[in-house]
Amino acid sequence: MSLSEMARLAKSSGLAKNDAQWWPKWMETYARSVHQVDAPRIDISRESLISLLQRLRDSGKSAWVRLQVVRAVEFYQKSVLQSSVPDLSDVRLTLEQLAKKERAEKRHADANSGHAGADPVDDKMLIGRIDPREPALLQEIRTLMRIRHYAVRTERAYVGWIQRFVLSVGGWNKDLSDVGEMQVKEFLGNLAVEDKVAASTQNQAFNALLFLFREVLKRDLHFLDTERAKKPSRIPVVLTTSEVATIFRHLKGRDLLFARILYGGGLRHYEGLRLRVKDFDVESRQLIVRDGKGAKDRVTVLPESVIADLLAQKEMVRRLHDADLADGFGSVWLPYAFARKAPNAAFQFEWQFLFPASKMSVDPHDGAIHRHHMHESVFQTALHRAVEESGIHKRVTPHTFRHSFATHLLQSGADIRTVQELLGHADVSTTMIYTHVLQSGPLGVKSPLDRL
Structure with missing residues (x-):
């Protein structure tokens, strides 16, 4: 039976737990409304779906609940029927807007009545899904980090370090009011002495505990202001221009274009991954890096030699996006504030990632199905293979192209302030x-050996 097939696919496709549980049930509700519960293939009709949604509305079901019905039907279309007909994206978008409006009205009503907070459904939509089985402290940490728009990786890392720290001082039943500077010093010291972690790893643990005490427990640990692990000062690995060209000869297609953009504009690896269709200006030869390190935007150079391949990549993204829209998907993750201000932008072409992933993925915060950018390991693997084939015996990473960009500009006479801005x-x-x-050479000095 197709409903059983949908339930199986929902569990195996990486959906959020609640969606995997409830979407098959909502699909069964639709099937019952059209008298096809036992049918091998359930026919999807816009008219029947809208009729069901109207009945759910009249019975008091919120727009958010009705939106889940539409998402369930779209999932059934794509996963079981492998079809995108009929197109339900307009119905979904309308309900998304209604759901946001209902949430805003609910928050306004709660504020005026003195009620603290929204109902569980609203909280999930605002901060994403948080496992209720986790310790209350971890739930509070995740909530606060998401409200403040910390990156998913940062949340994952901080939660990991805080878990290790809490377990080291007695576990989740321990009253942390008795825990202070001595335990924190001991924990950080053990990382350095016993675990022999790198300075950067020790500092990450340091920042996690700083967040725990200052932001969550509302306590100051004054020694944390001064005691930091010192990172060793290392000279960056830089490729010569001929080595860069050699590596490029062993890359092709998308991976070659990605490498040329990193080197040609001095981008960090993640900055290249996050590029969107709208982030380059061909006429002015500019590439706009959004939300870089320190949450800053900047403008860098767009090499003329990549423009033809860049436009071809853009057209590939357009075709993929059109196909996603036809399948009832086509959304992309948006920056938090903008997502609330213009939710429909998630479906617009200019906001799509320039280097999209090959498969859809589930947003870990809200469970929405998006096409994200390609995973960082994709280019790392291609680059590692290209370096091996090139016979270059240096430790080359994606960041090496940024080091090489800066060095080659300075070698060609560029002003250091200009390089700083780029x-x-x-x-x-x-x-x-x-x-x-x-x-x-350093400081303009030549070795005396060269004078012999």
Whole structure:
């Protein structure tokens, strides 16, 4: 029976737990409304679906609940029927807008009546799904981090360190009011001495505990202001221009274009992954890096030599996006504030990622199905293979192209302040590290050996 098939696919397709549980039930509700519960294939009709939605509305079901019905039917279309007919995207978009409006009205009513907070459904939509089985402290941490728009990776890392710390001082039943500077010092010291973690890892744990005490427990640990692990000062790995060209010869297609953009504009790896269709201006030869390190935007150069391939990539994204829309999907993750202001933008072409993933994925916060950008490991794997084939015996990572961009600009006579702006460094002292490879040597000194 097709309903059983949908339930099986819902469990195996990476849907959020609640969606995997409830979408088959909503699909069964639709099937009953059209008298096809036992049918091998349930026919999807716009008219029948809208009629069901109207009955649910009249019975008091919220727009958010009705939206789940539409998402369930769209999932059935795509996963079981493998069809995109009829197109239900307009129905879904209308309900998304209604759901947002209902949430806003509910928050306004709660504020005026003195009620603290919204109902569970509203909380889930605002901060995403949080496992109610987790300790209350972890739930509070996740909620606060999501309200403040911390990255998913940061949340995952901080929660991991806080879990380790709490377990090290006695577990979740321990009263943390008795825990203070001595336990924090001991924990961080053990990381350095016993676990022998890198300074960057120790500092990440440090920041997680700082967040726990200051933001969640509302307590100051004054020594945390001064005690930080010192990161070793290392000279960046830089490729010569001929080495860059050699690596490029062993890359192709999308991976070659991605590498050329990283090197040609001095982008960090994640900045390249997050590029959207709208982020380049062909006429002015500019590439706009959004939400870079430090949550700053900047403008860098768009190499003329990549424009033809960039436009071809853009057309590929357009075809993929059109196909996604035809299948009832086509949305993309949006920055938080903008997502609330213009929810329909998630379906617009210009907001699609320039280097999209090959498969749909589920947003870990709200369970929405999007096409995200390609995973970081995709280019890392291609680059590793290209470096091996090139016979270059340097530790080359995607970030090496950024180091090489800065160094080659300085070698060609570019002003260091200009390079600083292109890289997005807050302090020129960070950019100064690239002067070590200028042809005249550090500080303009030549070895006396060369004078013999």
